[in-house]
Amino acid sequence: MATKTDVFQHPDYYLMDELLTDEHKLIRDTARAWVKKEVSPVVEEACQKAEFPKQWIKGLASIGAFGPYIPEQYGGAGLDQISYGIIMQELERGDSGLRSTASVQSSLVMYPIYTFGTEAQKMKYLPKLASGEWMGCFGLTEPDHGSNPGGMITHIKDKGDYYELNGAKMWISNAPFADIAVVWAKDESGAIRGMVVERGWEGFTTPETHGKWSLRASATGELVFDNVKVPKENIFPEIKGLKGPLSCLNSARYGIAWGAIGAAMDCYDSALRYSKERVQFGKPIAGFQLTQKKLAEMVTEITKAQLFTWRLGVLKNENRATPAQISMAKRNNVNMALTIAREARQIHGGMGITGEYPIMRHMMNLESVITYEGTHDIHLLITGMDITGIAAFE
Amino acid sequence: MKILVCISKAPDTTAKIAFKDNNTAFDENNVQFIVNPYDEWYALVRALELKETLGGTVTTISVGEVDMDAIIRKAFAIGADDGVRIDAPATDAYFVAEQIATFAKQGAYDLILTGKETIDYNGSSVGGMIAEMLNLPFVSLATKLDLSGTTATLECDIDGGTEVLECNLPLVISAAKGMAEARIPNMRGIMAARTKALQVIAATTADKLTEIKSYTLAPGRTTCKMIDAENAASLIDMLHNEAKVI
Ligand SMILES: Cc1cc2nc3c(=O)[nH]c(=O)nc-3n(C[C@H](O)[C@H](O)[C@H](O)COP(=O)(O)OP(=O)(O)OC[C@H]3O[C@@H](n4cnc5c(N)ncnc54)[C@H](O)[C@@H]3O)c2cc1C
Numbered sequence: 001m002a003t004k005t006d007v008f009q010h011p012d013y014y015l016m017d018e019l020l021t022d023e024h025k026l027i028r029d030t031a032r033a034w035v036k037k038e039v040s041p042v043v044e045e046a047c048q049k050a051e052f053p054k055q056w057i058k059g060l061a062s063i064g065a066f067g068p069y070i071p072e073q074y075g076g077a078g079l080d081q082i083s084y085g086i087i088m089q090e091l092e093r094g095d096s097g098l099r100s101t102a103s104v105q106s107s108l109v110m111y112p113i114y115t116f117g118t119e120a121q122k123m124k125y126l127p128k129l130a131s132g133e134w135m136g137c138f139g140l141t142e143p144d145h146g147s148n149p150g151g152m153i154t155h156i157k158d159k160g161d162y163y164e165l166n167g168a169k170m171w172i173s174n175a176p177f178a179d180i181a182v183v184w185a186k187d188e189s190g191a192i193r194g195m196v197v198e199r200g201w202e203g204f205t206t207p208e209t210h211g212k213w214s215l216r217a218s219a220t221g222e223l224v225f226d227n228v229k230v231p232k233e234n235i236f237p238e239i240k241g242l243k244g245p246l247s248c249l250n251s252a253r254y255g256i257a258w259g260a261i262g263a264a265m266d267c268y269d270s271a272l273r274y275s276k277e278r279v280q281f282g283k284p285i286a287g288f289q290l291t292q293k294k295l296a297e298m299v300t301e302i303t304k305a306q307l308f309t310w311r312l313g314v315l316k317n318e319n320r321a322t323p324a325q326i327s328m329a330k331r332n333n334v335n336m337a338l339t340i341a342r343e344a345r346q347i348h349g350g351m352g353i354t355g356e357y358p359i360m361r362h363m364m365n366l367e368s369v370i371t372y373e374g375t376h377d378i379h380l381l382i383t384g385m386d387i388t389g390i391a392a393f394e
Numbered sequence: 395m396k397i398l399v400c401i402s403k404a405p406d407t408t409a410k411i412a413f414k415d416n417n418t419a420f421d422e423n424n425v426q427f428i429v430n431p432y433d434e435w436y437a438l439v440r441a442l443e444l445k446e447t448l449g450g451t452v453t454t455i456s457v458g459e460v461d462m463d464a465i466i467r468k469a470f471a472i473g474a475d476d477g478v479r480i481d482a483p484a485t486d487a488y489f490v491a492e493q494i495a496t497f498a499k500q501g502a503y504d505l506i507l508t509g510k511e512t513i514d515y516n517g518s519s520v521g522g523m524i525a526e527m528l529n530l531p532f533v534s535l536a537t538k539l540d541l542s543g544t545t546a547t548l549e550c551d552i553d554g555g556t557e558v559l560e561c562n563l564p565l566v567i568s569a570a571k572g573m574a575e576a577r578i579p580n581m582r583g584i585m586a587a588r589t590k591a592l593q594v595i596a597a598t599t600a601d602k603l604t605e606i607k608s609y610t611l612a613p614g615r616t617t618c619k620m621i622d623a624e625n626a627a628s629l630i631d632m633l634h635n636e637a638k639v640i
Contacts, residue, residue, distance in 0.1 A: 009408055015424070022464035026471055026584055033578045064581025077581045 004356075006040035007273075008032070008093065010265050013303045019310055020082070027064070027083050031090035034063050039094040044355040047095070047216040052177070056098060061132035065091060065102040067110040074114060074122055075130030081316040085258035085309065092259030093266045096365035097218030099259045104173045105129060107252035109136030109182050112194055116236035116244060121196065125180065137178035137206075139169035139223045140245045146171075147378050147393070150242050154185040156193065156230065163235065165197065165228040171372070175221030176208040183223065184245045194236040194244050203228040214368040216361075250323050253373050254316055257329035260369065261305050263362045264337035267344035268298045270357055275347050285347070294343045301336045309333065324386035331379035338366040395450030395541075397441040398498055399474065400508040400520065402456060402484065403465045404430040407513065413609045420514075420609065429465050431576075432509025432569060434472065439574035440539055441507055442473040448541065451475045453501070457484040457493050463592060470587035471579035477590070482597035485606075491523030492600035498528060504563045505546075510535050510570040518568065525566035533559060537572035 017025065038059050046053050060066060068084045070076025077083075084106070092099035110129050113121055128134040145151045154167025165185060175181070181197045181204075197204055203226040212220060236244065272295055275286035285291050312329050315321040341363035345352040352359045370376050381393040405411070406426040414421040429438075441452045454469045454477040456462050466477045480493040498506060506528075508521040518534070525532030537556075538549035541563075548559045548567065579587075621629050633640045 017426075022467060023584065023588070025464070026468055026579070026587075027581075029468075030471075030579050030581075030584065037578065062580040063578070064584070068581070072585070077585060079581075079585075 006036040008036070008266060008269050010093075011268060011299050011302055012306075013299055014307060016303075016306045016310060020086075024082055024086055027079070028086045028090055031063050031065070031087050032093070034059055035090055035094035035098075039098060043095045043098070043217060044358075044361065047097070047361055048355060050210070050212065050216040052097070052101065052217055052219045054177070056101070057132040057135065060091075060098075060102055060105075061130065063087070066105045066132055067114075067126065067130045068106065070106075070110050070114050070126060070130065075127035076110070076114075077130075080313075081254070082310070082313040084255060085313050088255040088259040089262035089265075091262065093262030095217050095361065096259065096263055096369050097215040099255075099262070100173050100215060100218045100368075101135075103252045103255050103259070104138055105136055107255055108138030108248050109180070111251050112138075112182050112236065112244065112248050113196065115247065116194060116239040117196075118233070118237060120233065121236075125196065129180075134179040135174055135177060136180045136182060137172050137174040137223070138245075138248065139172050139175075139181050139183040140249075141169060141171045143168065143170045147375060149184070149245065150192070152184065152186060152192070154183070154225065156185050156187055156195070158188065159229075162232060163195070163230045165195075165225045165230050167225050169223040171209070171220060172206075172223050173215075173218055173220055173372075175206045175223055176219040178206065181206075181223055182248075183225070185225075191240040192242055192244060194239060195230050196234045197223075197225070197228065197230060198234075201228055201230075212368075214364045214366075216364075246323070249373055250326055253326050253330040254312065254321070256369060256373055257309050257312065257326065257333045260330075260333035260337040260366070261302065261309060263366060263369075264298070264302050264305070264333075264340045267337070267341045267359055267362055268295070268302060270359060271295060271298070271344035271347040274351070274357070278349070291347060294347060298340045298343060301340065305333045305336055322386075324382055327374065327379040327382040330373065331376055331383075334366060334370045335376060338363065338370055341366055395444060395448045395505070396501065396503045397445065397450065397452045398494075398501065398503040398506045399433065399438050399441045399452060399454050399469070400456070400494060400506070400524075401433045401438065401454045401466060401469050401477070402430045402509075402512050403427040403458065403462055404513045411611065413611075417608045417610065418606070427461070427465060429468050430509050430512045432511060432513070432571075434469065434509075435576040436569035436571065436573040437507035437509050437567075438469055438472060438474065439577050440569060441505070442577075443574060444505075444539075444541060445473075450504075453477060453503075455494055455497060456480070457482060457490045457597070459483055466592055467587045468579070470590045470592075471583040472577055473579075473583060475590065476592070478593045478595060480597050481594050486602035486604050487517050487519040488523060488603040489600045491520045491527060493597055494520070495524045495527035496598050496600075497595070498524065502564075504544075504565075506530075506564070506566045508566070508568045510568045521566055521568040528564075528566070530564055530566050531561050532566045532568075533561060534568045535570045536567050537570050539567060539569070539573055 064077040067076035068079040072078040156163040156165050183197050187193050205224045206221050208221040278285045345359045385391045406428050409425045412421040452474045454474045457480045484490050511518040536548045540547045544563045546561050550557045
């Protein structure tokens with residue numbers, strides 16, 4: 001298993017570093033240094049054993065990966081959206097499962113509490129989530145409602161001084177160890193409402209999903225609600241309808257667009273290094289045209305994604321990034337990363353299937369990333385709807 | 395405890411080294427600069443550890459132009475309290491030492507720390523010069539530093555062993571590997587770095603005693619000659635006549 005020193009260097013073909021501030025670069029170097037020191041040496045084994053290394057939580061909190069853009073008064077770091085993206089890129093360069101844990105905590109748990117929560121909810125939950133003392137998860141998907149979350153059947157009933165919650169969520173990242181869950185359920189009028197459910201409440205269980213071939217270093221599970229009593233102060237008061245969960249997904253998808261670049265860069269960096277060292281027919285395989293085609297296309301696609309996503313970050317900072325623009329970047333970048341992982345795997349030959357190199361792990365991880373937070377096809381249909389004005393997925 | 399840590403920049407170890415202007419200047423184009431590792435990992439971190447146990451302040455000082463500021467902010471992110479930049483290009487060790495000594499004279503520092511060398515020019519001379527200019531003791535290449543009252547106990551690697559020294563403060567030390575363990579900044583530190591005071595002051599006049607006339611790159615790795623294991627005579631012949639090492 002990989003115990004080699006992590007010598008990763010990012011490609012910067014179009015000098016994108018010049019578009020970043022000194023603080024962005026410091027944040028990137030910090031996240032990268034932490035990944036090299038704490039993640040790379042153990043990630044292969046964690047994946048082989050399908051275990052989330054709990055010791056990562058403290059480190060993630062200290063590098064600001066939990067709620068980077070949440071204001072400081074609630075324990076966040078008060079950073080801009082490009083900083084958030086860069087942190088996600090560096091984490092996913094290490095492992096998509098690691099990035100998923102941070103994405104969920106930041107965009108799917110802290111973001112809705114910050115955006116839709118009452119002051120009391122914010123004060124109660126955000127500082128502890130930022131410090132990693134509490135971990136959260138996000139329950140939207142159900143066994144029978146994935147791409148179509150609006151059809152959900154999990155629901156709440158008003159019982160006077162509390163709501164009674166019933167139903168089940170599936171495929172929930174961080175569920176097995178989360179202290180709290182942001183849950184979306186329908187009220188009696190059929191409107192989707194959000195709420196914070198705490199571990200330990202009667203009737204709330206989180207069985208773990210086993211046997212994944214992907215995101216093995218991230219824990220996935222179900223959320224089962226059997227007559228759970230949710231205090232009224234735990235409901236998000238105003239937000240109703242799908243736009244609640246969708247705005248969270250928007251923030252997470254934006255982070256994934258950056259994250260995927262990280263995974264792609266790691267595959268490219270490894271393939272470039274390997275192809276210069278591996279000699280066949282008397283010369284490094286990097287000297288063969290077919291290998292060069294693969295490498296040249298990889299760096300071209302990474303460069304395009306870097307610039308495209310940086311621009312999206314600028315728009316996001318200005319509050320102008322549309323959900324459809326974010327869909328386009330998520331779809332493009334994850335697909336780009338998956339294609340690069342597959343090509344990089346070929347360059348590594350037989351070595352590419354082992355844990356000696358990160359390639360196969362990235363490749364398998366990206367199969368989840370291309371499915372969750374809106375599948376590859378659904379994002380295409382969002383672009384289609386945006387440009388034609390006609391929804392093709394309903 | 396008032397500690398002054400000298401911080402300089404150096405090209406990232408993976409940077410491609412090239413020269414320009416007819417090999418008289420280092421080509422900084424596309425070169426990523428980092429905090430000189432000996433300054434950051436050992437001098438700065440040990441200074442911070444001492445501050446954390448004994449109280450006091452850690453100030454950084456750098457001689458350089460405006461591109462140095464990102465390097466200084468990283469030192470702030472790791473934990474330095476404030477910093478000074480003497481606004482002049484750092485081209486000569488004597489000039490640099492004179493600038494730092496002039497500043498340090500007014501500060502009554504208990505300790506002045508430098509890294510053992512910068513990883514680009516490897517001069518190892520600024521620390522000793524500062525000590526001389528301030529008329530202070532100098533311990534070079536220290537791998538361990540502990541303080542008890544106004545006495546410093548230091549360890550230095552020497553040929554075949556270790557030397558333990560005691561010295562009274564104030565004192566100038568150059569820090570080598572082992573003095574501390576590198577720290578990764580945290581987000582609180584990065585945020586705090588935004589607001590810490592970075593004072594930029596004009597350089598005093600000082601001589602430049604050296605000038606670089608030209609650079610040449612070390613010859614690249616040449617090809618490897620394989621000699622049959624049975625053929626020791628040929629190996630000896632090549633070492634003697636071609637490599638001229640025996
Ligand atoms: C590892 C992992 C972690 C996850 N973490 C979370 C989490 O933390 N929280 C959470 O709520 N969810 C999570 N998910 C769930 C994820 O968001 C869903 O898997 C995803 O939305 C797809 O839903 P589905 O699996 O039910 O697939 P389906 O919706 O059944 O889709 C199956 C296929 O049909 C296609 N399809 C569906 N509808 C259409 C249409 N109208 N037109 C064309 N094609 C269509 C899809 O593109 C896809 O190819 C996670 C999933 C995984 C794998």
